[in-house]
Amino acid sequence: IILFALTYVQWQPSTSSPEIEELPELFVKAAYGLNYSTKLLEISLTGSIPDPSEHYSSMLSLSAKLRNLSEEGILTYSRLGRELRDSARAYSAIALAASKLDTLSMEIANTVPLIDAMFHNLIQCNISAAASTAEKLEPKLRTLKQATDAALKALAGVDADKLLSDQHRAIYSEAAEEAAKIGHMLVEISKIVNMLRNVDADTLRAACIAHKMGNTISLTNCKMLSQHLLAINPSKGCKYGYELGLIKSWLKALGQQSQNDQTSSGTGGGAGAGQPSSDD
Structure with missing residues (x-):
C-alpha cells in the first residue's frame, strides 16, 4: 500500500520532495526507536542505563521530519496520499513518544538508588534513615511524575x-503498558513516602519490630499507620512489589489482616510481583 501510494503521488502535477520516498524507512525507524526506548525503560529499573542522549535527539529529529513531510501538499491529492499523510503523523507521534520515554528512563535510573535505600532501611526497621531518604526522594518523585505524565500524554497522541x-x-x-506500570509504581512509592512523613517514627519502628518478632502491638496511635498500610497495593509496585508486600504485612503486628482485594486487584506486576507476599 505504501509503495503504491508513493508511486501514485508521483503522477500528480506537483513535484514531491525526494524525502517522501523515504517514508517507509522512516516509519520503521520510528517504530523500532520506540521499541528501543521501551526496553531502555525496563532496564532503567536496575538503576543503570546506556546514555540515551543520542537516541533522544535522533527521535526528536525524526518526529519533526515526519511531521514536516506529513504537510507536503502532494499527500493531499488522493485517498492513498492522505492515508500516507495520516500515517506520517502517527509515526511522528511515535518518535516523539520514544523521546519522552528516554527522558523518563534517565530520571528513573537516577532515582532508583534512593528508592532502593528507602525500602531497605524501612524493612530493616531503620526508620530514621528511611525517613531521611524519603525526604530526599520527594522532589525526585515529583520530577518522575512529570516525566511519566509527559510520556503517557505523548503515547496517547498516537493514532x-x-x-x-x-x-x-x-x-x-x-510501550504504553510499560509507561503505565511506571505510573502505578510511582503511586505506590509515594504512599510509602507519605507514610514516613505522616506516621510517628516510634509507631513505625514498633510495628516493624513486632512484625519481625511475630508479636502484636497495641498502640493508641496505630489507626493512621493502619490506614496507610491498607492503602498499599503491592500488585502495582512493579519492581518493588515484594518490598511493598512485606511492609503491608505489618498489619499483622497491628492485629489485622490485609484485605485480599487490596493486594491482588489491578494490573501491573513485573519484577517482584511473583515473589511471595508475607501477607499470605
Missing part, C-alpha cells in the same frame, strides 16, 4: 489505527 503493521501496533501497545 494506532494509522500504524501500518501489526508489529508496529504491538510495539506501541507494549
